[in-house]
Amino acid sequence: MLNIPDTLHHWCEERRPFALATVVNVTGSTPLPPGTSLAVNAAGAVVGSISGGCVEAAVYELCVQMLADGGAPARARFGYSHDDAFAVGLTCGGEIDVLVQLIEPETQGHLSAALKAVMAGRSTALAQVVQGPLPLLGRTLHIDAEGRGTYHGTLGDERVDRSVATQASAQLRAGRTACVEVGGGGTSPQHLVVLVHVHGSRPRILIFGAIDFAAALSEAGHYLGYRVTVCDARPVFATRARFPYADDLIVEWPHRYLEHTEVDTRSAICVLTHDTKFDIPLLQRALGLPVGYVGAMGSRRTHEQRLALLRDAAVPQTQLTRLHSPIGLDLGARTPQETAISIVAEILAHTNRATGLPLSLGTGPIHRP
Known part of the structure; x- marks a missing residue:
């Protein structure tokens, strides 16, 4: 909901x-x-x-x-x-x-509280009983980002509430909506199936290099619901007029910004500068972070030169294998807008562990569990 x-x-x-x-x-x-x-x-x-x-x-x-x-x-x-x-x-x-x-x-105070938190942009979970005794069916319990809920028999009794809140907190940390089962044992005789609705903070896409391709990519990222950050050390290029879709517009050396900003496993880092004085220190930092995706723009020759410089900088091979370069899927893209689509397509395919191949060449269900 x-x-x-x-x-x-x-x-x-x-x-x-x-x-x-x-x-x-x-x-x-x-x-x-x-x-x-x-x-x-x-x-x-x-x-x-x-x-x-x-x-x-x-x-x-x-x-x-x-x-x-x-x-x-x-x-x-x-x-x-x-x-x-x-x-x-x-x-x-x-x-x-x-x-x-x-x-x-x-x-339905719990529902109202959860909706208010979502509207405010806060991470929240709402547990909803979807299978169990009829008097409890549809009841909800709101759990905030700190794992706090209200334990007054909302879902049957306080023990059930606490059990649901614990499992909902785990789902909230994972950022995943899913069904969980509680009760049916010694702690609570009532067996319930509870759907935990999770709303997390928006995943980030960090774009380094304030060029035309970055402007198109920032618009595509905004459309997909990412929190878009554009960073460049050159203030003449990193302007609000050029990047109206960026949530954050940063004028700073890329690697220095990446050292103190907050990222997580859902974050995507796109290095579009293809300038070694920016790329190498930035990629050294980015490839060592627990982010979901790291990609870098450039030709295949640029990619090979970049890998050599990263090896010289003692970046481990296990980290180098994480680098998506040249960035994007092979869509025949040439314009900034086409290139942006190829990049976000690769990010989506990597995030969802999909092949990136035409669906007409595959078999089995289109929508994965």
């Missing part, structure tokens, strides 16, 4: 009841992952999507019925229809389980 925080937060602030449909389990190839939601308010306004269009109309009707009846939360399953391609079903061949529930903002 954290895929539509702005509208849900607005409805909660106005105390508007709404029906919420959430994907809680997927099997096979499906368009959208668990945690994705669609919501409908009493006026019939709809926000979000759970299947990319395949079953939206049917889920909308379930939400309208939930608003009219005010019934208990219920699960529904949608899958591919072999008999009628136009029947309600997922034409991609997978199956999804959807939990539909009525949200009364005045009694």
Whole structure:
């Protein structure tokens, strides 16, 4: 449900009841992952999507019925229809389980708190019971970035709350929305399946070198939801007019900036300067950091010269193998805009452990678990 925080937060602030449909389990190839939601308010306004269009109309009707009846939360399953391609079903061949529930903002303080945190850009997790005793189905518990929750029997009793909060905190650190199981043992007789919705801070893309290719890459990174940083030691090039899509515009020697800025395993570093006085000290630092991607622009000849200089600087071979250079996928790109697409395509493929090959050449499900 954290895929539509702005509208849900607005409805909660106005105390508007709404029906919420959430994907809680997927099997096979499906368009959208668990945690994705669609919501409908009493006026019939709809926000979000759970299947990319395949079953939206049917889920909308379930939400309208939930608003009219005010019934208990219920699960529904949608899958591919072999008999009628136009029947309600997922034409991609997978199956999804959807939990539909009525949200009364005045009694859903945990949901409101989580949405408020997301709107403020803070890392947060929202645990939602998606399988268990009917009185607990759909209940939520908000856990903040420090792992703090409210333990007053929100999900059944205090022991269950603490167990869920512990597991939700682990999912928040990993930055991954997933289902967890709690209870059913000595600590708690009630067995629950809880979907932990995770909203983390935006991953970073750090672009070094304030050139035309960097301007196009900053726009592409912004479009994909990255926090975009552009850094160059030359103030005449690193200007806001040239980089309107950069969240952070830094005038500093690249390696010095990288020494004191914060990165993590989701961060992507793109070195576009192809100037050895900038590249070598920067890549020495970048390749030793626990970041997700390091790429450098330049010809194959430049790449070989760069590797030689990095070896001379005693950069270990294990680190050199992390370098994506020449940067980007082979798309035949020539313009800055085309090159930006090739770079972000490589970042996405590397991040998702995908091949980067045409889907027409592959087999099996298109959407991976």
